[in-house]
Amino acid sequence: MPFRLRDATAQDANAIAEVYYASFRLLTFLPMLHTLESYRWYVAKRMLKEWAVTVAEDDSGIVSFLGLRGEEVGHFYTRPDRIGRGAGTRLIEAAKSSGVAALELWCFQANTRARRFYEARGFRAIRFTDGAHNEEKTPDVRYRWERPRNAPSF
Incomplete structure (x- = not known):
């Protein structure tokens, strides 16, 4: 089933929050600090206002989302x-093509599936922490992707 990418709108807040909540429930090594209602509030009142959010959708609705602010x-x-x-x-790939020279993100160290995903797409680990700075207090890793020299940005 093909995916369509588009900019998120305020009307997408509930669907994005449901994906967010379901994703965190999948990460069984994390404490569940928030309810679905708190995710709905956060997405509507903060995330969609502070980040450029792109959604991927198929015939079932929104299946994935990415928030980008500069290179973050x-x-x-x-x-x-x-x-x-x-x-x-x-x-x-859309984020890489947005004109940025680099992308950086945090990932939980225990999220090995996500780490393999990032590394297979050219991200490299640049910093490991004990998680003291994140809300979950769970060890994480900082990843960075850099546009190859002389590669055009689209």
Whole structure:
């Protein structure tokens, strides 16, 4: 099933929050700090106002989203039943093509599936932490992708 990419709108807040919440429930090594309602509030009142959010959707609705602010990927999650089907790759490639020279993001160290995803797409680990700075207090890793020298930005 092909995915369509588009800019998120305020009307997408609930669907994005549901993907966000389902994604965190999948990460069983994390404490569940927030309810679905708190994700709905955060997406509507903060995320959609502070980040350029792109969604991937298919005939079932929104299946993945990515928040970008400058070179920072701050929110990037895929509905658990759609992981591995290409929506995330499409979103990362769109972010790389947005004119930035580099992208950086945080990933939990225990999220080995996501780490393999980033590394397979040219990101490299540049910093490991004990998680003291994140809300979950869970060890994480900083990743960076850089546009190859002499490569055009689209």
